[in-house]
Amino acid sequence: MKVPFLDLRPAYNELRDELDAAYRRVMESGRYLLGPELEQFEAEFARYCEAKFCIGVGNGLDALHLILKGYGIGEGDEVIVPTNTFIATWLAVTHTGARPVPVEPDPQTFNLAPERFEKAISAKTKAVIPVHLYGQPADMDPIIDIAQKRGIKVIEDSAQSQGARYKGRRTGALSGAAAFSFYPAKNIGAIGDGGAVTTNDPKLADRVRMLRSYGSRKKYEHETPGYNSRLDELQAAFLRVKLKKLDEWNERRRGVAARYLNELGDVMGLKLPCVPQWGEPVWHLFVVRQTQRDKLKTALLGARVETLIHYPIPPHLSGAYANAGWRVGDFPLAEEMANTVLSLPMGAHVGPEQQEIVIRAVREICRH
Numbered sequence: 001m002k003v004p005f006l007d008l009r010p011a012y013n014e015l016r017d018e019l020d021a022a023y024r025r026v027m028e029s030g031r032y033l034l035g036p037e038l039e040q041f042e043a044e045f046a047r048y049c050e051a052k053f054c055i056g057v058g059n060g061l062d063a064l065h066l067i068l069k070g071y072g073i074g075e076g077d078e079v080i081v082p083t084n085t086f087i088a089t090w091l092a093v094t095h096t097g098a099r100p101v102p103v104e105p106d107p108q109t110f111n112l113a114p115e116r117f118e119k120a121i122s123a124k125t126k127a128v129i130p131v132h133l134y135g136q137p138a139d140m141d142p143i144i145d146i147a148q149k150r151g152i153k154v155i156e157d158s159a160q161s162q163g164a165r166y167k168g169r170r171t172g173a174l175s176g177a178a179a180f181s182f183y184p185a186k187n188i189g190a191i192g193d194g195g196a197v198t199t200n201d202p203k204l205a206d207r208v209r210m211l212r213s214y215g216s217r218k219k220y221e222h223e224t225p226g227y228n229s230r231l232d233e234l235q236a237a238f239l240r241v242k243l244k245k246l247d248e249w250n251e252r253r254r255g256v257a258a259r260y261l262n263e264l265g266d267v268m269g270l271k272l273p274c275v276p277q278w279g280e281p282v283w284h285l286f287v288v289r290q291t292q293r294d295k296l297k298t299a300l301l302g303a304r305v306e307t308l309i310h311y312p313i314p315p316h317l318s319g320a321y322a323n324a325g326w327r328v329g330d331f332p333l334a335e336e337m338a339n340t341v342l343s344l345p346m347g348a349h350v351g352p353e354q355q356e357i358v359i360r361a362v363r364e365i366c367r368h
């Protein structure tokens with residue numbers, strides 16, 4: 001048996017009847033944008049995240065971008081971002097004209113280190129974007145504390161943390177606003193692209209709602225040069241079906257993680273993810289670290305276990321920022337992670353036999 005890193009078909013098979021019914025319902029309604037499915041999904045997802053408002057948008061990158069625009073952030077401003085994140089966190093800032101200011105993570109949790117964030121604040125800092133990386137909540141209380149004292153907005157990048165809790169509260173309603181992605185591989189994924197903004201701030205909710213639809217509240221009245229970034233009716237209908245499963249599927253991911261943690265804990269040279277006591281993670285990814293990462297990856301593939309690297313090139317060394325002046329060695333923690341991280345197969349549909357194969361293969365390969 002082969003263990004793929006991710007197979008999205010079992011999720012469809014489990015929900016086939018309901019997803020097919022959702023498809024027919026939307027097709028027959030003749031309403032494909034900004035209709036009742038979106039309205040209901042927004043209400044349901046806001047309730048799920050314990051937030052007052054949810055605004056469905058086109059994808060996770062747009063969710064981040066529209067929050068920043070909604071706060072009026074742009075040219076001349078600085079936004080603090082983690083060095084170790086998916087590049088979208090940075091690009092959202094860059095697309096507003098503001099400058100991303102990278103800070104290195106806490107080496108234990110991989111997440112934003114509050115004291116490093118504080119040191120990076122300048123007179124131009126307008127916001128900070130902690131990322132709940134791999135589905136592990138960042139340590140939000142000290143971050144929010146520092147930000148409030150300095151008048152800085154806190155924006156959660158929750159693209160990988162649908163359903164995760166921090167000190168009992170859901171990610172997505174912990175700070176000023178949060179950005180979600182419903183990219184198919186996320187814990188709750190659309191059948192295509194999708195995203196959402198959650199917030200308790202009525203003014204921001206109103207601005208984002210206006211910006212996602214050409215800067216207009218009333219058809220053909222355009223208050224500002226807005227965007228076209230709407231979560232369509234089909235995706236909203238599919239997401240409503242999947243939202244009902246999210247807690248159960250996250251629980252299954254926790255089962256997979258518990259088993260990996262249990263049965264790989266004594267493997268020499270393999271660093272397992274740490275789970276700080278403030279968080280209830282949702283294990284978007286299960287990321288181990290190994291100095292001989294590339295060898296391990298190749299050997300696992302030989303044992304028919306597929307793995308991925310999240311992420312092989314840190315944003316500051318990517319072509320997108322080639323002109324920004326960063327060099328190898330500027331952010332050693334992020335660079336070390338890029339060279340040592342490896343994501344094992346993880347998901348609600350990675351069954352017990354597949355888990356067994358992964359565990360046996362990792363143990364066998366690391367013995368040598």
Ligand SMILES: *Cc1c(COP(=O)(O)O)cnc(C)c1O
Pocket residue numbers: 059060061062085086088089131157159160180181182183193194195
């Ligand atoms: C997936 C992801 C995004 C972007 O989401 P898209 O829907 O692909 O635009 C942003 N930030 C992080 C951390 C992500 O993992």
